[in-house]
Amino acid sequence: MTRFAVGLLVGLAVVLVFLAALAVAQPQEPSYPTARRASVADDYFGTTVADPYRWMEDLNSEEVAQWVKAENEVTSRYLESLPERDWFKRRITELWNYARVTAPRFAGGRWFYRRNTGLERQSPIYFRTMLDGADQLVLDPNTLSPDGSVALSEFEPSPDGRHFVYGMSEGGSDWSTLYVRELPGGRQLPDTIRRVKLSTT
DSSP states (O other): OOHHHHHHHHHHHHHHHHHHHHHHHSOOOOOOOOOOOOOOEEEETTEEEEOTTGGGGOTTOHHHHHHHHHHHHHHHHHHHTOTTHHHHHHHHHHHHOSOEEOOOEEETTEEEEEEEOSSOSSOOEEEESSTTSOOEEEEOGGGSOTTSOEEEEEEEEOTTSSEEEEEEEETTOSEEEEEEEETTTOOEEEEEEEEEESOOO
16 A cells, blocks of 8 residues: 555544544534414415414413423523533633723713623713712613613713613513603602603603
């Protein structure tokens, strides 16, 4: 056997070993839950159009909630089995862990801005009476819900700086509920505006 042939066989063996190791490291293909097919159809001018998954349009349905939960469990198991996941998580955390501050906005004799120490889920809002003055906390959106499912969607101080309106959205929704608080002190007022979407306050 020639030296070239020996080298070719060795190289081929290395490639096969690598591919075998890669196949072992890869997670199993996910097995998705079966969605129920209902016998639902509409007749549009003589043309029958089947709509077997219309039951999924009822977002308040317990059946839909259970199906979504099962789908999420499949996805989570697959993602958690990826061998590179921990490395990416550590690296992204390192890159994201730095202090940042937004540009200040002036209203009613106060400078308003958001500041994040690094890994806070949402950036709390502060104000200063002078640019080189002390920070005073206005609102920490991280306290709006224990699991972080409620987000601060918008924030606007009044022109005189005595009140501020802020929006809260739940579960990543585009719809917000607006509330009003006093400054200083943060006393909550009864004013509420519900089902606000894409507002500039």
